[in-house]
Amino acid sequence: MEQKKTDIDVLANGLISGDRKALSRAITLVESDNREHRQQATELLERILPHRKTSLRIGITGTPGVGKSTFIESFGLFLVKENELNVAVLAIDPTSSKTKGSILGDKTRMSELAQEKNVYIRPSPSKGSLGGVTAASMESIYLLEAAGFDTIIVETVGVGQSETAVHGMVDFFLLLIQPASGDQLQGIKRGIVEMADGIVVNKADGSLMDKAVETSKEYYQALQMMPSVRDDWRTKVMHCSALEHRNMDGIWEMIREFESKRRSSGKLLENRKLQELSWFDHSLREGLLEIMMEYDEWNTRKEEVRERIRSGQVSPFQGAEELLSKLKINLGPGN
Numbered sequence: 001m002e003q004k005k006t007d008i009d010v011l012a013n014g015l016i017s018g019d020r021k022a023l024s025r026a027i028t029l030v031e032s033d034n035r036e037h038r039q040q041a042t043e044l045l046e047r048i049l050p051h052r053k054t055s056l057r058i059g060i061t062g063t064p065g066v067g068k069s070t071f072i073e074s075f076g077l078f079l080v081k082e083n084e085l086n087v088a089v090l091a092i093d094p095t096s097s098k099t100k101g102s103i104l105g106d107k108t109r110m111s112e113l114a115q116e117k118n119v120y121i122r123p124s125p126s127k128g129s130l131g132g133v134t135a136a137s138m139e140s141i142y143l144l145e146a147a148g149f150d151t152i153i154v155e156t157v158g159v160g161q162s163e164t165a166v167h168g169m170v171d172f173f174l175l176l177i178q179p180a181s182g183d184q185l186q187g188i189k190r191g192i193v194e195m196a197d198g199i200v201v202n203k204a205d206g207s208l209m210d211k212a213v214e215t216s217k218e219y220y221q222a223l224q225m226m227p228s229v230r231d232d233w234r235t236k237v238m239h240c241s242a243l244e245h246r247n248m249d250g251i252w253e254m255i256r257e258f259e260s261k262r263r264s265s266g267k268l269l270e271n272r273k274l275q276e277l278s279w280f281d282h283s284l285r286e287g288l289l290e291i292m293m294e295y296d297e298w299n300t301r302k303e304e305v306r307e308r309i310r311s312g313q314v315s316p317f318q319g320a321e322e323l324l325s326k327l328k329i330n331l332g333p334g335n
Helices: 002-016 020-031 037-052 066-082 136-146 163-167 181-187 192-193 206-224 249-263 267-293 294-308 314-329
Strands: 056-062 086-093 119-125 150-154 174-176 198-201 236-239
Touching: 002 020, 002 037, 002 136, 020 037, 020 136, 037 136, 037 174, 037 236, 056 066, 056 163, 066 086, 066 150, 066 249, 086 136, 119 136, 136 150, 163 314, 174 192, 174 249, 192 206, 198 206, 198 249, 206 236, 236 249, 249 267, 294 314
Parallel strands: 056 150, 056 174, 086 119, 086 150, 174 198, 198 236
Antiparallel strands: none
8 A cells, every 4th residue: 555655646746747657647547447546546636636737728619520620739839839838638539339449549630739848638538428528537637737737628529419518627618610501500509509608610711711701690690699608708709710720819819808707706716616516426426326336236136127127017217216216215214
């Protein structure tokens, strides 16, 4: 145990001092499902908590093909070269539900950004979770903040999954849109639009320039008829060309304005506290489920109910209620 504690201290000290190898090892540790690794990860997180930097967390989502990786590379280069910031990119890769493997190709798609010394790109597997976000994603953000990064960008798998997950771990939520016709605009979920703090129409270049400008106007008009998510911020809409590195400064100005307002009012810190409580509830639910699944008696009863569902004796809803009722009885007073 003493040897393990020493190893955690060495890892924590390396991470805090800016050692990239230590940072990578630490993120690998928090991503592990191994029980012993989870205990070590908890110790590591407790060790680095006092050293976290107050970073700006930016979530970026958008449909496949919108150019998320190209945008992040262009935006990241602007932050590093023009603003001399340390930038970390947590890029969540979709995990195959069959093989449990993921592509993890974001460093390849952001090759120019990856070469910058003040940039750290970490492709992470989603493990099939909704929105490509797991508790390990939040833990990775803590590690990146302890490693001294000014700005942390979280890239989601894409619109259509649980965008609420990444929205619940960042300060500013950016929705990327590509130039679209009116019919295509109808296909974008209203929920994701309502969650966005900023909407950016990408690919405003070449033959798509006019369409990008028109799409921006249509989104702006649509937002005027929707209630604002935050009482101190109205979602802004603009367009850019990530390919040609245009309007990165305008997008950054929008984000900084948002950050300034939220920090000065205390809303940014307040929102982070609410996010932490939400992730506490999430981690607790996941942990309780894992513990339940380890009990033979629970698994035996569950399989019995599954067989009754297969044979048509009970509905899935009745079977679940029956099993949960037995659990409540076992957890009642005196047990």
